[in-house]
Amino acid sequence: MSSTNLSFTDAFTSEIRQTFYQEHKALAHVMHLILFLLPFAGVIIRGLVGGVLGLTLSSSVTT
DSSP: OOGGGOOTTGGGSHHHHHHHHHHOHHHHHHHHHHHHHHHHHHHHHHTHHHHHHHHHHHHHHHO
16 A cells, blocks of 8 residues: 555554554564553653553553
8 A cells, every 4th residue: 555645644544554563563563662661661760650651651652
């Protein structure tokens, strides 16, 4: 699928994202690592509030 035919909102559909990450597996692994480590980084940097913020950010990235 050509990226020139996609609108901005079409790029956020589940099907398009899934296709992108299937074609870029290394980037998908990096994203999973970031999503897993973000809450822990928040706890280390800002304590419990940072952990909650990290969980909120990581969950918003996955949706």
